[in-house]
Amino acid sequence: MHSLDRTISDIVLIVDDIPENLALLHDALDEAGHTVLVATHGEAALQRARQSLPDVILLDAVMPGMDGFEVARRLKADFVTQHIPIVFMTGLTETEHVVAAFAAGGADYVTKPIRPPEVLARIAAHVMNARQMRQARTALDAFGQATVAVRAADSRIVWQTPLARALLHSYFGNPESVAPEELLHWIAAAHRARAEHRPPSPLLFAQAQKRLLASFHDQTGDDEWLVVLREENDASAVESLIAAFRLTQREAEVLYWVVQGKTSKDIGDILGSSPRTVNKHLEHIFEKLGVETRTAAANLAMGKMRGTQG
Incomplete structure (x- = not known):
């Protein structure tokens, strides 16, 4: 500029x-x-x-x-x-x-x-x-912390990191100084959940293979809330698994759905394969990751995926 x-x-x-x-x-x-x-x-x-x-x-x-x-x-x-x-x-x-x-x-x-x-x-x-x-x-952006401060009373965004601004624009196309309705509703619902000692749902918005998750960082004033946004993207997660473990595209897709807690039958339905084919992919995945169980594979994969989503 x-x-x-x-x-x-x-x-x-x-x-x-x-x-x-x-x-x-x-x-x-x-x-x-x-x-x-x-x-x-x-x-x-x-x-x-x-x-x-x-x-x-x-x-x-x-x-x-x-x-x-x-x-x-x-x-x-x-x-x-x-x-x-x-x-x-x-x-x-x-x-x-x-x-x-x-x-x-x-x-x-x-x-x-x-x-x-x-x-x-x-x-x-x-x-x-x-x-x-x-x-x-x-610094918040450098650590993947897409952070936005919202004043609930007048729906204003008090400040936001560049990463938060990009995410809000990508999902809601909203004016830069006004919080989108979806975020205000999430803040209200999460605030109620807190008051009732329930964990608030992290899901803010979902579209196709992408999800935008939100969590409270802090309350900065009587009516100001600091919210951390995080994007989960199926495609980028699969790419990260291919790079981290030298998997094929299909093996990475199978491992991704294992992390999501899906059974071999579920994964077969999602990918258009038989459960037997999915299990064959799993054998190759276990070998490449040096593990013997789905849980161990999921834990390893989760660590790699967490580093790319945010």
């Missing part, structure tokens, strides 16, 4: 319609080693934020046309930019502006006349927080 290199420096977007303010802040931030972008009105700010995904936005509260509060509301309503911390710049005596700034989604504010050392300190703190959040989400 953008070619700016944030490994070299943090990116700061300054939004102000007064050239003197822009010049003062630009010079101070540039000298401190930040990459500085500027916008002189609301529309330009929205466009630049979406294109460049700055690490923090310094936003003037009062501007002609679209004011800073409306800019902030739009940034926070857009999933692509809602994670970016916004530091408002407001007049010293305008208390109602401070209240409005936080209501619009601001993370902090600095008062005019602007003092560059204070601005630099605030920016450093918010950039660090934002980076830690990004790293946490990236």
Whole structure:
């Protein structure tokens, strides 16, 4: 989406319609080693934020046309930019502006006349927080944890890892900031099951050879739920068994259904073979895996499959 290199420096977007303010802040931030972008009105700010995904936005509260509060509301309503911390710049005596700034989604504010050392300190703190959040989400994805935080009261997705976003889009094609109905129903049902000391069903959605499973990770607030998603895919599981144990396609399919607890007759029905043919495949599978029982084969296979589903 953008070619700016944030490994070299943090990116700061300054939004102000007064050239003197822009010049003062630009010079101070540039000298401190930040990459500085500027916008002189609301529309330009929205466009630049979406294109460049700055690490923090310094936003003037009062501007002609679209004011800073409306800019902030739009940034926070857009999933692509809602994670970016916004530091408002407001007049010293305008208390109602401070209240409005936080209501619009601001993370902090600095008062005019602007003092560059204070601005630099605030920016450093918010950039660090934002980076830690990004790293946490990236780490969750790296461990196969497709994680989504949902606020049940208004059906909003508070945040989600890229892997969770891809899964939700793949299964439900939903808008990025709104939780799909299926997930909200699952949360409600799982919440009831917990209250009644029953294990909640992990199945969220099934289609053809794929299933999307869900489990509670934690409750992050009074009405916010952290849900971990996991995809089970018959085809990818079979592929992983072929690769892990050097099985033929049909042997891997038989082993896959053994893991699912199916009998030789069940497997024959599923694959269009006789139970005798299935048992012949099982003999070859046992030999290749170095085991003697279906249970031992299933346990070995399950370990390999678990590493590929998620």
